[in-house]
Amino acid sequence: MTLLHYIQSQLSLPERSILKTIELLNEDCTIPFIARYRKEMTGNLDEVQIGQIVKLKTAFEELEKRREAILKAIAEQDALTPQLQEKIAKATTLTALEDLYLPFKKKRKTKASVARENGLEPLAKIIMKQQHQDVEHAAQRFVKGEVASIEKALEGARYIIAEWINENEYVRNKIRRLYQRKATITTKAVKAKKDDDTAQKYKQYFDWSESLHRTPSHRLLAMLRAENEGVIKLKVEVDTEEALHIIDGMIIKTDVTSCTDQIFIAIEDAYKRLLSPAIVNEVMNEAKAKADATAISVFADNLKQLLLGAPLGQKRVLAIDPGFVSGCKVVCLDEQGDLLHNENIYPHPPQRETAQAGKKIRSLVNAYKIQAIAIGNGTASRETEFFVKKIQFDCDLQVFVVNEAGASVYSASKIARAEFPNYDVTVRGAVSIGRRLKDPLAELVKIDPKAIGVGQYQHDVDQTKLKEELDTVVMSCVNAVGVNVNTASSALLSYVSGIGVNLAENIVNYRSEHGKIESRNSLKEVPRLGPKAFQQAAAFLRITDAKHPLDNSTVHPESYHIVEKMAKDVKLSVEELIGNKAVLNNIQLEKYCTETIGLPTLNDIVKELEKPGVDPRKAAKLFEFDPNVKTIADVKVGMSLPGIVNNITNFGCFVDIGIKESGLVHISKLANEFISDVNAVVKLHQHVVVTVVEVDEARKRIQLSMID
Incomplete structure (x- = not known):
């Protein structure tokens, strides 16, 4: 399996777009640069699509690294057959690889390994053939040394059989699918914690049960947090009889004999002692990963909206x-x-x-x-x-x-x-x-995004993945707005495409030593800002009052010559062409297409020339809270209040109504019709009017509604 096939199996994108994007990524190009300035190469992929390719590329590289390690480990045991090697080569997930590796993985001392040391593996093989009519007679000759009786011999053989069943990839897949489809998550309160004040926020989970695969991310993360805090005990299970029936159907090959009786016992032991705990861990890790991904996505959406919040601008x-x-x-x-x-x-x-x-x-x-x-x-x-x-x-x-x-x-x-x-x-x-x-963006980039507090359960999710996603969002926002190279802090500059922390500090130091940076071209004089960094960063850095008028625009320096040719063709200077919509709208763009620059980029250039350097963010607006509401004691059921959306989750949004406690508009109270995505109705910082549905002053909770 190649990287291309891996990505194509999960994304419906043209082969050329994927290959060109991979080529650009391997050249250390950033997502914002590729999306904005390499549209012809990628087939006009946007940042989201390019980001998906980046994630799948990383996942594939991790998969390949693990595949190589497994092949090496099995080969060192002289156990790598052509058939096994082919299976490992075709595995498309880490789970499938680990299933294939499980029988060869070095184990600590187990009941099965002790049985093998006692010479009981031949007896286990006899039983697994399911042909012997008198299994106790067969076991008699294995009674010696540490094996004191026939029952001990049979018990040891069953331990070995149980391990074989646990390591059978087909059995594991069947039980795995059973859990994925039918697992139930159940919670019970810990009696010693049940009456604690701090535990009351988890009250709904004191006696709770639902289908695991239908559990929304916020509820699963809440349960896991409650379990970590010792408030509840959590259990994931399927119907045991159904699970055993599935394994029986795969292992038992003949009518019931004394051998199959032993196998039935081994199957039950394998399931309860080995398979079930392992698969429960697996499905819970999978469910947690999905919940994390959803929570991280919510946080990323909120952060993007917050970072792109309306700026007041350069005022005192x-x-x-x-x-x-x-x-x-x-x-x-x-x-x-x-x-x-x-x-x-x-x-x-x-x-x-x-x-x-x-x-x-x-x-x-x-x-x-x-x-x-x-x-x-x-x-x-x-x-x-x-x-x-x-x-x-x-x-x-x-x-x-x-x-x-x-x-x-x-x-x-x-x-x-x-x-x-x-x-x-x-x-x-x-x-x-x-x-x-x-300028919310310029200031908020100085703060760890997790500290901003927009999202759900951000401290409970995978912190590495959260940081990666949030850093991507910050970079996207910074480059979408652009940065004034002469006034930006090093924190803001560090998120510019191709810059990073060290180059950002170099730019600030260069400004301090040499004064104002006069042109994009002079950025090349900044220590260690080489050709690649310049290519990636230049168009996202703005220089006001620059000698070249395009230095304060999103037009990339590599395209300046095209704008200059356009201006020459219409007998205007570049300065006169900028902002001249009448002339720009009549330019025949096809005549400026080259092998590397096509209509997508040319359309972007013309759009920028119409309004160069315009901030894509909306202007800041004033807002008035209800002057009669100062504390939660002033909030009464039935009140209609103005508010600002200050957080969005999967289960609704929180609205600031001008007091310390924000109110929750549950997703069911957002609109008259069914809503599956909160962001389809509200955005962060949106001004809304809400109706008070419920006030719990003791718990400091306010329920609101936006339904007309």
């Missing part, structure tokens, strides 16, 4: 990290997000220096020509919002409430310490809140 911002006892940390930022001023105010209890704080905010707004105010959505957020909106400013100011999830993680991070070595964590946290309003 006053940011407030609100608090009660410790006061509110206030910072003033310039258009680039640099810190101009910081101090504390105490408008809330216990100090209640409201008038003094109001005068201070007004003074700062005037002194630093503030254009917008950002307030973190943590403790005292609503109170601070009400306080700020009562201040009589000399100009119109927009006041935004900003999601501060992960700000504390950033403020204590190495990146934050490097940016603000002379300030404490409270100042850094307030700066992060202000910068998030200005």
